Every structure is written in structure tokens, then in C-alpha cells.
Amino acid sequence: MPRHQCAPMLGAVLVSMLAAGAGVSAHHSFAPFDMGAEKTISGTVKQFDWTNPHTWIWVNVPDGHGGVETWAIEGMSPNFLGRRGWTKSSLKAGDKISLVIRPLRDGSKGGMFVRATLADGKVLLPTGDPTEP
Amino acid sequence: MPAIALGFAIATSTGQAAQKAPTPKPPAIEDWTAVGKLPDFTGVWELTFGGGGGRGAAGRGAPGGGAARGALPQGPQLTAAAAAKRKELQSQPREDNQTANCLPPGMPGIMGQPYPMEFLLTPGLVTVVIEAYTQVRHIYTDGRALPADPDLKFHGTSVGRWEGDTLVAETVGFSPLTEIAANLPHGDKMRIVERFRLTDPNTMTIETTVTDPDVLTAPYTSTRTLRRHRTWTIAEYICEENNRNFVDQNGKAGVNLNQAEPAKKEQ
Numbered sequence: 001m002p003r004h005q006c007a008p009m010l011g012a013v014l015v016s017m018l019a020a021g022a023g024v025s026a027h028h029s030f031a032p033f034d035m036g037a038e039k040t041i042s043g044t045v046k047q048f049d050w051t052n053p054h055t056w057i058w059v060n061v062p063d064g065h066g067g068v069e070t071w072a073i074e075g076m077s078p079n080f081l082g083r084r085g086w087t088k089s090s091l092k093a094g095d096k097i098s099l100v101i102r103p104l105r106d107g108s109k110g111g112m113f114v115r116a117t118l119a120d121g122k123v124l125l126p127t128g129d130p131t132e133p
Numbered sequence: 134m135p136a137i138a139l140g141f142a143i144a145t146s147t148g149q150a151a152q153k154a155p156t157p158k159p160p161a162i163e164d165w166t167a168v169g170k171l172p173d174f175t176g177v178w179e180l181t182f183g184g185g186g187g188r189g190a191a192g193r194g195a196p197g198g199g200a201a202r203g204a205l206p207q208g209p210q211l212t213a214a215a216a217a218k219r220k221e222l223q224s225q226p227r228e229d230n231q232t233a234n235c236l237p238p239g240m241p242g243i244m245g246q247p248y249p250m251e252f253l254l255t256p257g258l259v260t261v262v263i264e265a266y267t268q269v270r271h272i273y274t275d276g277r278a279l280p281a282d283p284d285l286k287f288h289g290t291s292v293g294r295w296e297g298d299t300l301v302a303e304t305v306g307f308s309p310l311t312e313i314a315a316n317l318p319h320g321d322k323m324r325i326v327e328r329f330r331l332t333d334p335n336t337m338t339i340e341t342t343v344t345d346p347d348v349l350t351a352p353y354t355s356t357r358t359l360r361r362h363r364t365w366t367i368a369e370y371i372c373e374e375n376n377r378n379f380v381d382q383n384g385k386a387g388v389n390l391n392q393a394e395p396a397k398k399e400q
Contacts (some may be wrong), residue, residue, distance in 0.1 A: 028386065053372045078368075
């Protein structure tokens with residue numbers, strides 16, 4: 001799925017979509033998220049919701065005290081991502097993952113997906129040219 | 134209960150009957166042949182956002198989806214009353230609109246979503262199947278007139294005609310829950326004219342003109358470009374499936390992480 005790694009397109013697509021107001025998230029505003037911040041979390045995928053209106057990645061992150069805390073990361077819809085190389089199996093429970101997110105402003109353990117890196121080095125991005133045979 | 138239900142049914146059908154055209158005659162083979170001679174709008178189309186062919190197309194400043202929650206595009210000039218209303222709305226913090234709660238945006242915003250739409254041409258009718266929020270628009274091309282006193286709908290009521298290779302759709306009667314743009318409510322007399330045409334075999338432009346004498350001092354026109362994706366199909370989009378976003382009555386937006394994670398079948 002080479003489209004995942006098509007980073008050069010990201011800037012142009014994102015900028016033009018934001019200019020158009022449609023945003024990366026079609027159906028809600030960015031208000032709850034700190035769009036000026038980036039936070040990296042690393043852990044193990046607990047569950048990947050391949051659902052509308054958004055995908056959610058639930059990640060168990062070590063809490064530093066021998067336990068884990070679960071983070072919830074909102075991504076684009078399966079409809080949008082599915083036309084850009086993602087599938088419902090792009091992430092599986094047990095996958096080691098490092099995620100860059102826009103954290104929730106209220107400090108809850110959640111955020112908006114920016115990009116993810118898997119154990120094999122594969123990078124997942126939320127945008128890009130639609131795949132088209 | 135049955136009596137009440139029946140009462141509703143009668144009231145509804147009577148109200149609609151008053152506005153409807155005479156019963157259309159069933160399509161004949163010639164009507165289907167005529168459809169085959171129309172421009173080929175069939176298939177699934179998605180707005181171009183600058184990265185996928187076509188130029189800039191989602192229409193910086195396009196009404197509705199384009200401007201759904203960004204700054205007001207440069208184009209439209211507001212009447213004094215509309216400008217005052219807009220200033221008042223902007224003074225109240227509203228972080229999101231009801232789409233966060235899965236209410237569809239209606240017109241014109243529904244035509245500016247980052248999801249594809251499919252055009253179906255049949256005798257006397259163009260149907261637009263819109264993936265976002267699982268919506269559908271009906272543009273009647275059977276010669277009927279627009280209703281004089283339409284019920285107010287998210288998508289209004291549309292009629293269309295072919296001017297050469299261009300489908301011209303006129304729409305009136307919009308729900309007060311729809312907006313021209315964020316914090317820009319429309320008036321009762323808003324009218325939207327859309328001109329759909331192919332500019333090359335897989336590119337469509339939609340020129341949208343919003344007229345609203347209570348809000349706009351002049352008609353406001355913007356253009357979007359769509360790209361046809363022959364291999365695509367319209368996907369399911371059930372917004373309530375797993376919606377964790379919300380906006381409350383005070384306009385405060387949030388994310389709900391407390392509800393249980395959706396059950397997943399063993400794979």
C-alpha cells in the first residue's frame with residue numbers, strides 16, 4: 001500500500017482542504033483538540049474501530065507504574081481512508097504502534113490522529129490522493 | 134392509536150397533494166432512449182481538493198460545505214440586517230454546529246463534503262446519492278414547476294431542465310436548520326441555482342448561485358469541480374454508528390470517550 005507513504009501530497013491536500021473548510025473531519029469542528037500541539041504516544045493497539053463517522057484507535061500505553069492506560073485516537077472515516085489505501089486490517093489488536101496526535105484540550109486520554117508508525121516501519125497517514133485504478 | 138396514525142397519514146398526503154404535479158405517466162421506451170442521449174453523468178464523483186486532479190476545486194469560498202465553519206468567503210456581500218445578525222451570532226461562542234451530533238448539513242453544505250456522490254439519470258428525474266450522512270436529492274426534470282408554498286426541507290425542493298449539455302437545477306424551500314455558511318442563516322426566500330456540466334469525460338463542474346434578498350445584496354456564485362471514479366461505489370455512512378463527537382445546547386463541542394467501546398465479534 002504505497003499510498004500510505006505518499007507524504008509529499010500531505011501538505012497540499014491538507015492545506016487545500018482546510019482552505020475549503022471541509023477539513024480532515026467532515027462532520028465536526030476541531031474545537032476540542034489542541035491543533036497547535038503534537039504529542040507522541042507509544043503502546044499496543046487494543047482495538048481498531050473501522051466505523052463511521054470516524055475510526056478510533058484504542059491504544060494501551062504504559063503508565064510508568066507497571067500498568068497501562070488506554071488512549072482513544074480519532075481518525076478519518078473508513079470511507080475516506082478506504083479510498084486511500086487503508087483497510088479494516090491496517091491495524092490489529094496487539095500491534096506495536098507509535099502515534100502522533102493532536103491532544104484533547106481537556107486533558108482526557110485522547111486525541112486526533114496525525115500519523116502512526118508501526119513496528120515494521122510502515123507509516124500510516126490520513127490523507128493522500130485517492131487510489132484509482 | 135390506529136385512528137391517530139391514520140389521521141397523520143391523511144393530513145400528510147393531503148398537504149403534499151396540494152403542491153404536487155399531476156400524476157406522471159409511466160416512462161415509455163422513447164423516454165429511456167432520450168435518457169441515453171443525455172450527457173453521461175453516471176457513476177461516482179468526488180470533489181477535488183487540489184491533490185487529486187482538477188484545479189482547486191472544492192471552491193475556496195464555496196457556500197455551505199466550503200464555508201461550513203471557516204471564515205466567510207470573500208464573495209458574498211451581506212445586507213445590513215444579515216451583517217448585524219452574523220455579528221451577533223459570532224459574539225456568542227459556538228464551537229460547532231449540529232453536524233457534530235450527526236444532523237446532516239442540508240443545502241448547500243451537503244454538496245461540499247469530502248465524500249463522493251453518485252448521479253442516476255432516469256426519465257424525468259436526476260437522483261443524487263450522497264455518501265455523506267447517507268443523503269439523497271431528487272431533481273425533477275419532468276417539466277413540473279417549483280412549488281409556490283413549499284414545505285421547508287434540508288435539501289429544499291428541486292426541479293431541473295437541460296440547457297444543451299448543462300443540467301440547470303433550481304431549488305427553493307429550505308429548513309431553517311440549514312445555513313449558507315457558519316453563522317450565516319438563510320432567509321425564507323433563499324433560492325439556489327446549480328449548473329452541472331462535464332468539462333472533460335471525467336470532470337464535472339457545478340456552478341452554484343445562491344440568491345437570498347434578505348441576506349445577500351447580490352447573487353453569490355461559486356464553482357466546484359468533481360472527478361469521476363469509475364471503479365468506486367458509494368459506501369455506507371451511518372453517522373450514528375460510532376459517533377463520539379458532540380455539541381451541546383450552548384454550542385460547546387466535545388468528545389465522548391466514556392461510552393463503552395463498541396463490541397467486536399471475534400475474528
